[in-house]
Amino acid sequence: MIASTPDVVPAGRMSLSEQPVLRLAGNVELRPWRQDDAQVIVDACLDPDIQQWNRPGRDVSLEDAQERIARWHERWKSEQSAIWAVAQVGERPMGLIGWGDVDLKGGSAEILYWLLPTGRGGGVMVDATLRVSRWAMDDLGLHRLRLTHSVANPASCRVATKAGFALEGTMRSALLHTDGWHDEHLHARIRGDERPSS
């Protein structure tokens, strides 16, 4: 008989609980997206930097954005992704952070994030990355967290490094952007890595 490895995280750990609100310094919180945040998604899809690096799609209508938000809630329930809005408490979101490609059985996920221009430059994304990584490892129980970005995006590389995601290598011609194929850095944090102070 072939021995099978146990699931790293048992099914149900996300679907059987509500998506939490995670607090950050400076009165910032990571909270589930709401339908009335949809205009922020429309705005983000028009931002040239987000278009270039996150490739969220063009001509995204308010209705498309509302559907996207509904899909994120479904994907929490189906344990495929965990997506939060980054916002000052009680205010409209300034950004997005979350885990895509969640694999509870295998114990891994990949982070995604962006900030609208008004939210940039203050270190919020480093704090948010540290916080959702703590949630993913300590609360959810994942083992390996990935972060990938184009080698032409030094701000994202800096966020990765400051949040304790070690550079593991360069994936050649890994992602097609509007201006052609980009090499991508692969960064990761694994359980047991030294944690940066948060």
Ligand SMILES: CC(C)(COP(=O)(O)OP(=O)(O)OC[C@H]1O[C@@H](n2cnc3c(N)ncnc32)[C@H](O)[C@@H]1OP(=O)(O)O)[C@@H](O)C(=O)NCCC(=O)NCCS
């Ligand atoms: C990437 C992003 C989330 C970073 O957030 P941010 O608030 O702009 O980040 P910060 O200003 O706190 O900068 C983080 C670090 O990167 C550095 N940095 C910023 N822009 C840089 C650049 N063009 N070149 C080199 N370093 C840069 C900052 O100096 C800072 O490092 P430090 O704290 O050691 O000084 C944000 O810029 C963004 O959303 N950009 C557009 C979309 C995007 O890139 N998404 C990521 C896809 S992988």
